[in-house]
Amino acid sequence: CSDSSWITNSQLCLGSPQVWEARPSPGKGIGVYATRVIEPGDTILSEPAMIHITPPEFRDGVPYLLGDINTLLQSSFDALSPQQKAEVMSLHAHMSPTEDANDTLMAIMRSNAYTTGNSLGLFPKGARINHSCRPSTSQYWNPQLGRRIVYANRRIEEGEEISATYIPLLYSHKARQRRLDQYGFKCTCEACALEHGARQASDQRRQDLQKAFAAFEPQLTLSVPQSVAGKRKARKRAEASVQLVEQLEEEGLADYYVKAYHIAAIAHAKIEDWKPATLWANKGFETSLLADPNALSAGARELQALTNHLIIKWNAELRENATR
Numbered sequence: 001c002s003d004s005s006w007i008t009n010s011q012l013c014l015g016s017p018q019v020w021e022a023r024p025s026p027g028k029g030i031g032v033y034a035t036r037v038i039e040p041g042d043t044i045l046s047e048p049a050m051i052h053i054t055p056p057e058f059r060d061g062v063p064y065l066l067g068d069i070n071t072l073l074q075s076s077f078d079a080l081s082p083q084q085k086a087e088v089m090s091l092h093a094h095m096s097p098t099e100d101a102n103d104t105l106m107a108i109m110r111s112n113a114y115t116t117g118n119s120l121g122l123f124p125k126g127a128r129i130n131h132s133c134r135p136s137t138s139q140y141w142n143p144q145l146g147r148r149i150v151y152a153n154r155r156i157e158e159g160e161e162i163s164a165t166y167i168p169l170l171y172s173h174k175a176r177q178r179r180l181d182q183y184g185f186k187c188t189c190e191a192c193a194l195e196h197g198a199r200q201a202s203d204q205r206r207q208d209l210q211k212a213f214a215a216f217e218p219q220l221t222l223s224v225p226q227s228v229a230g231k232r233k234a235r236k237r238a239e240a241s242v243q244l245v246e247q248l249e250e251e252g253l254a255d256y257y258v259k260a261y262h263i264a265a266i267a268h269a270k271i272e273d274w275k276p277a278t279l280w281a282n283k284g285f286e287t288s289l290l291a292d293p294n295a296l297s298a299g300a301r302e303l304q305a306l307t308n309h310l311i312i313k314w315n316a317e318l319r320e321n322a323t324r
């Protein structure tokens with residue numbers, strides 16, 4: 001990273017040594033800490049998988065052969081250099097009481113791997129990041145670069161522990177904890193450590209958010225309702241979409257922002273309120289660029305096209321108002 005070609009090769013750099021460091025995190029083993037202020041959108045880690053396996057396709061009604069995964073895993077591991085093997089074996093392994101030392105590699109994979117499309121990847125540097133139910137980073141797999149990118153989804157202060165999520169977050173504290181049991185720890189993050197009343201409110205918000213996403217999903221078309229009742233309903237939905245965004249931001253669930261901004265854009269387009277519709281779509285597009293800077297994904301391109309479409313509508317409205 002200190003090489004003069006770093007700027008042109010920055011996509012290939014394993015994160016500047018100044019941005020993060022791994023060191024003990026009280027009660028959590030090793031953790032990853034910011035060595036300087038990290039701004040939203042800054043890349044923290046860009047890392048190739050050390051082990052990358054594609055498990056056999058899961059088919060309904062056909063027994064899943066764990067032995068097949070074990071074989072794939074073992075042959076990937078065998079192909080590593082002695083130094084890489086040592087790095088993998090130094091990772092944390094949460095073992096269930098029935099497992100023995102022969103199962104360590106599988107336990108390391110289970111405790112540290114992330115999905116990359118249909119595959120599973122082990123990224124030893126990023127694997128040191130501990131979990132939070134209000135994480136400061138988001139991550140994505142870049143298939144073109146063959147790297148997993150971890151980036152800040154909010155400002156991270158110098159010396160602050162960097163966090164990621166291991167599980168989907170639109171669940172109550174109890175349900176999240178059940179999922180985290182496979183990692184062998186009780187979460188004490190700021191969302192889980194809230195006092196009783198505040199935690200109940202947070203649980204309610206997360207469950208409401210999940211329901212709201214499910215309710216909005218079939219409404220994501222640009223058709224404008226024609227009936228009086230339909231228009232009234234659409235106005236209520238536009239108000240609800242703003243609440244959805246506010247609740248998400250209050251919970252700090254950055255992984256869901258793009259989806260919520262998209263919903264708010266469509267909900268305002270349905271009531272032909274073009275200015276907020278355009279601004280929400282653009283916010284969604286800009287946020288999607290954090291995970292996809294070149295707008296290569298279908299989702300980012302859809303938001304870009306939606307923003308352009310809404311700008312035309314908003315402009316037409318401004319021209320019409322000016323000539324009145």
Ligand SMILES: C[S@@+](CC[C@H](N)C(=O)[O-])C[C@H]1O[C@@H](n2cnc3c(N)ncnc32)[C@H](O)[C@@H]1O
Nearest residue numbers: 028029030092111112127128129130131183185
């Ligand atoms: C992917 S590893 C993270 C790095 C790990 N701390 C280490 O020392 O290598 C996952 C393991 O870290 C620990 N861990 C992660 N997040 C935690 C948290 N919020 N509280 C307590 N332990 C945590 C658990 O032991 C978990 O099985």
